[in-house]
Amino acid sequence: ANEVRSQAITEVLNRTAVETVETRPLSEIWAIDVFNLAKMEEALSKNAFKAMKKTVQTGEPLDSATADIVAAAMKDWAMGKGAKFFSHVFYPLTNITAEKHDGFIVTNPEGNAITEFTGSLLIKGEPDGSSFPNGSLRMTNAARGYTSWDPTSPAYIMWTANGATLMIPSVFMSWTGESLDKKIPLLRSISAMDASARRVLTLMGETDIAPFNASCGAEQEYFLVDQHFAVARPDLLLAGRTLFGAAPAKSQEFDDHYFGAIPERVQVFMQAFEEKLYRLGIPAKTHHNEVAPGQFEIAPYYEAANVAADHQQLLMTVMKATAAEHGFLCLLHEKPFAGINGSGKHVNWSVANSTQGNLLDPGTSPEHNLNFLLFCGAVIRGVHKFGPLLRAVIATASNDHRLGANEAPPAILSVYLGDQLEGVFNDIKAGKISVSSDGGVMDLGLSQILNFQRDPGDRNRTSPFAFTGNRFEFRAVGSSQSVSGPLTALNTILADSLQWVADQLEVQLEAGKTRPEAVAIVIKELMELHSDAVFGGDGYSSEWHEAAVKERGLRNLPTSAEALPVFTEPDIIALFEKTGVLSALELNARYEVYAEQYINSIAVEAKLVIDMAKTIIYPAALKYAADLANTYAVANEVGVSFDTTQVKVIAENANLLLSTVASLSSELERHDFADTKAHMLHSATSIRGLMDTARSHADALEVEVDDAVWPLPKYREMLFIK
Template sequence: MSQQARIDVISGAYGRANRKIEFPKNASGKHESMSDIFGTNVFSIKKMAKSLPKPVFENFRQQLKGGHTLDKVTADAIAHAAKVWALEHNATHFTHWFQPLNDTTAEKHDSFLSLKTTFDNGLAEISALETFSGSELCQSEPDASSFPSGGMRTTFEARGYTVWDTKSPMFIQDGPHGTRVLYVPSVFISYNGEALDEKTVLLRSSSVISKAALDILNLIEPASEDHPRAQNIYTTLGTEQEYFLVDRGLYALRPDLKTTGRTLIGSLPARHQQLEDHYFGKIPTRVLAAMSEVELELAKLGVPIKTRHNEVAPCQFEAAPIFEEAMLAVDHNLITMDVMHRVAHKYKLKCLFHEKPFKGVNGSGKHCNWSLSTDRGENLLSPSSTPETNYRFLLFLVAVLKGVMDHGDLLRTTAASSSNDHRLGAQEAPPAIISVFLGSELTEVLDAIEENRAVDRAVAGTTTTQMRVQGTTLDLKVATLPKLNRDMTDRNRTSPFAFTGNKFEFRAVGSKQSPAFPVTVLNSAVASALLEIKEDLLKQMGDKAVASEEDILAVIRKYITLTKKVRFEGDNYAEEWVKEAEKRGLPNIVKSPEAFKRILAPNNAEMLTRLGVFTQAELESRFHIMNEKYAKEIIIEAQTLWGLLVQHVLPAAFSYRRELSESAAALKQIGAEAAPEMKWLAQLSPLCSDLEDISEELDQLLNEQAPIEDPEKAAEHACYKISPAIEKARELCDKVERLVADKYWPLPKYHEMFSTL
């Protein structure tokens, strides 16, 4: 690796032509619209209804509603219909697609091809045919000991099962050279039935919150012909996915990016994000081409991407979908990440989902916008025009506040990782203190209800006779501009959990992690709060079948008072908030190993096991996995950095030091002034010594880490011993990078990676 390699890659990047995207055409030869393309590679409910006999489809529909289990006849019929559809789309294989506990997805491809043997006059005749049975559709068997299990599966206990998630539709993915595969979304469990994945617990939590929410609705809203009872409540989710794109050639020259997903060394260039000109700026041509192809591929897969734009940092971008049912939204987010990776490769780009690939500029998150909806399409977190009298909204609002207050530390756990530690609280993401932002209008509504007084419109920020969701109308003093309806509240980008009109935005989640675990915990925490509220309502109601307004208001007032400490409207980055949060008793969990412990805290473990979302064994397993993964990631970073030091940074520094020494000696020999060279040597030589010392320190710390078998102790050693040494080594390397002549520096620099899109 040399400076010339960097130059060659950069020159090639500027001269690259974009791929031409081939949009599908209809029978008349015109390009199809995105709405025409949408879902063409999905075996949707509508397609199933058309391809299945009506009784079979009705059985399946009842199974989706929880009416009964899937019988063999129905499963076989669905499998046959799926196979016919897949073969029509040139698929040759099928796979159970699942989400193990490693922030990735997994798949094992099986061919539709089977052999049939017939006998004619004693001679065997072998013929080939495509088959797909109901048993193959419903169940498969990967090696459970080869995935993270936290001790629930050992090497000799290999059996595990993937089981078709019937609520998530099958789809076809395009592979290389025209190959296609039918994907069957599945859960992954052990031989004994323990959850070994993200989806199983998410499905459990969805069932729990649905029942708890329905119980509340049945107590406060009498059913009628005009307003029938809801049969199901589901959580909705929209995941804003942030990511970085860098030239693949430069990425290939960075061993740290390739191995760890982030740059372990790198000096910040003179210009990065400080001019604030990248955010919402013009999308680079190559990036826009890649984005367009990503959206085309996702449209075929039924993934509704709505927004794309430049993010704050150089090379950083965002894609946001239309909100969907949470279970499907999680699948779609993971599909989105996969498609982004594959399409970026076609444009000689590398897609980076690490939360902090570049030090000194903003990192990436995955903002999870969460809400509750009935099967009639009603958003239970919509304030309506008069939130102070919308008791249904207020009950669910205080339930969310209570859930976050009681289990905020557990929500913090869901965003904990070695990579997200670099982002949380770093002036670009919420801090580690979990609080809730409601905005001035809702805050005034809650305060007024608590104090049993009328809402003060001046305090709330409205001048209308009724408080409106859209807030006030702003006069822009320009006659040609349309009126601007101001939203109910301003946004608070420093809040980890903010109300944004008719949903909550959980901003702490890291960009590379699955949103399943955060949503699972949020569902569970709110469900637990709803069950408490239900008991209080029943006590308040006495013998009444339906709660009166006075009953509901009394319970709302109680929970407004109970949850005041978790509400915060100010700057979450301010040091004053850290002190205030401590007074309120809100935990400030800065490091991940401390956050991991909260999953086994008695109040959190009791809640999750009582609701049936996790078993105690599954919680202990996840605790084990999180610690083990954290320690391994830090170790990999330390080993990679040690290699960079001894194989790249120190040799570059030594070469430049030798040139300076030889130059100074030659100048002195002819009697010329060598002071500048000697001054540069005086700066560089001590750094070389310090780098040598830190490389030995890293090596020693890694040797100390090796015998630590307990995952919790291993994570703590990695966090409090190895990580500081990594940062110390980085500071020294970055100083050396600024001193060493460019021709000696072998690694692509930040300014080169930031400017080659």
């Protein structure tokens, strides 16, 4: 290996696991850094606590008197831990987490420093929003936005080597009230779903109905690469993925990494990372190796969707920071290494409240089964009507590398129910399960059928959206994404479908049908309209790609360039407006921002390809070609000759590499597009196509050029040396 690489290898091999110092038991560190209800109860008066608790549980706004009291208590708690600063944490339309730091300090006229933190500082912080992507909202409103604490998500402490900062999970909106973030629509979608669920359950005769929320448990996949290798790879540092790199002789064909023993250094990192999560009240539960070498997964226990979404963002932040402390670069990109499994984020989603429980759990009682059928049916309808929306909310430049590839769900949205449940829905559709009007068959015969075994073996890994016993698992979500978009879409389509279900139920009940009869009729009709979305076969197969489109009329949107414009379609605008989750203006702003991000992230990668090709790869190839040519010349002088094929292969690929990146440069200069979609399609086809061509020549060079001069850490090094 060349000097940089061999030095990196030596450094990596000399590493030892970082020692962790935390020795306290879990019970002592759990949520130690969170100002949660338990800590508020200790710190607040009875009345203030009661008001606060009501806000947390119902999402009702906090009155200003209580806000002042809570702010004071929060400040005391944080300063007790040494905090001098606080920060509103918010979630702009990128997938990142944004922070606006402030000091508690103010000076008085006497020149003394005092600390101040009022309710209005807690509720309204004012970041200069002008540099966050706002889409068209930038034009119609003052660019500035403000942040405001979301009291349903507790404040917490973040530690640096220098001390503590109080972090306040916030919403981010324009002065005219438009959402500029991912949190507000999620909160609105929960309310919309709550209202619809309540309506259906009321029709089903339930009287005591607690507020609904979605539950979310997100399984997060990621790669770890030693920082010594990463610093020698500009593509990993700037784009989070390798833009070049020949396939190693061995990759994942033996499946020997999956659930194998976790390397010591990685295990130490995982434990340190999870200890930090515990301090933040994030219920980390499982961690293990994933399929690809160097790939791992962490899954916390599920929580209420709004809390889970904040925790998921925090988890990604803490994971990257902790990985760095342990000498790793943590890659959340969906496809860091070509030809090797990519990373997803499986979003497990269900709908529950404290009185009826989880409505996506078939349960054992007949009444529960009826409610389950309605909710599950509503999900089927939602996926069928709004499959393209589910595709659009997972559309990013990076996830495009994964969707439709061999190991990841296809870009066609269908729903997998499992044989047994699919059978039940099909039987209802076929009229095989009917109800006698005396109500004697109260349970539709379903209690037996639905009391099925939840065999985890009965899993279809090829489905983008699968029922897994008591929840749905949205597997097509990308590993670097915020879960808020997918959760918002799921809640919203469910809210809409439950309204449809309620409308149909009402008609049947008014016509004098019993509830079981009405349910059977509604589900039968629902399946007649929407069963095309149900698919239990192999989602990776080419047969499915053809049948889904031709026979079932489902849409295949392979790239984000095709998927993102779904946000501008009339039925999607109507869906979001009707449910009150996003106005047409807010929705369009999202389209613009996501499209711009898509175009920009491909452009950044393309520029890196050009830069690395010209300044790193081509020079290395040239140097080795010169060596070879010299050798041939000297050999000739002494009357021996070598086969010169190799130098010709190198010359050919080096020349093609240069000409390809020259074309890439000129394609990047183009700006004459009819609209945003045309621009995105250009990025998806021309730019990406040329990047792939450049890569094929560079990778061909990598396997010809002497290992001693190749400048970029190779796949085998990055993936296998820990």
